[in-house]
Amino acid sequence: MPTETITKKLFTRDEFQRILDAGIFPPDQRFELIRGEIIEMPSPGGRHVGRVNRLTRLFVTRFGESAVVSVQNAMCVDDFSEPKPDISVCKPLEELFGAFIPDTGDVFFLVEISDTSIRYDTRIKIPFYAQAGIPEYWKGFGDRRRLPPNFKSEYQLQRELKLP
Numbered sequence: 001m002p003t004e005t006i007t008k009k010l011f012t013r014d015e016f017q018r019i020l021d022a023g024i025f026p027p028d029q030r031f032e033l034i035r036g037e038i039i040e041m042p043s044p045g046g047r048h049v050g051r052v053n054r055l056t057r058l059f060v061t062r063f064g065e066s067a068v069v070s071v072q073n074a075m076c077v078d079d080f081s082e083p084k085p086d087i088s089v090c091k092p093l094e095e096l097f098g099a100f101i102p103d104t105g106d107v108f109f110l111v112e113i114s115d116t117s118i119r120y121d122t123r124i125k126i127p128f129y130a131q132a133g134i135p136e137y138w139k140g141f142g143d144r145r146r147l148p149p150n151f152k153s154e155y156q157l158q159r160e161l162k163l164p
Contacts, residue, residue: 010036
């Protein structure tokens with residue numbers, strides 16, 4: 001009796017970019033590539049947008065020319081991953097003002113605001129960013145929910161932001 005082999009097609013960053021360039025996905029929806037899988041992210045609501053804007057203004061004001069604050073833009077982790085964190089605070093590289101996608105070595109820290117994606121961010125993104133070598137990862141909880149105490153000790157890269 002023959003055996004059947006089922007495999008999952010994982011996409012590379014180049015394949016993902018070609019899919020985006022071909023306009024296959026609706027332009028008003030957000031997608032990112034995590035470990036070869038194309039993930040549709042929820043559309044940010046008003047509260048989420050406001051919080052990202054508030055933090056962006058704070059970081060740009062505080063860091064000035066010593067960092068580049070990149071909002072919901074792609075970041076290269078490896079050949080199979082191109083996440084789009086809410087905010088990436090990057091080294092002040094001139095290349096970031098051209099056709100350049102920063103990699104993990106170009107990032108000081110990342111911020112994700114979790115209004116509707118708390119479970120995904122907690123289970124997938126935090127360990128993913130830690131394994132990728134992101135130096136620091138901040139997570140903002142819109143409704144002041146908290147992670148279990150043992151979770152914080154497991155992933156020391158995480159900080160909680162208390163947002164109004």
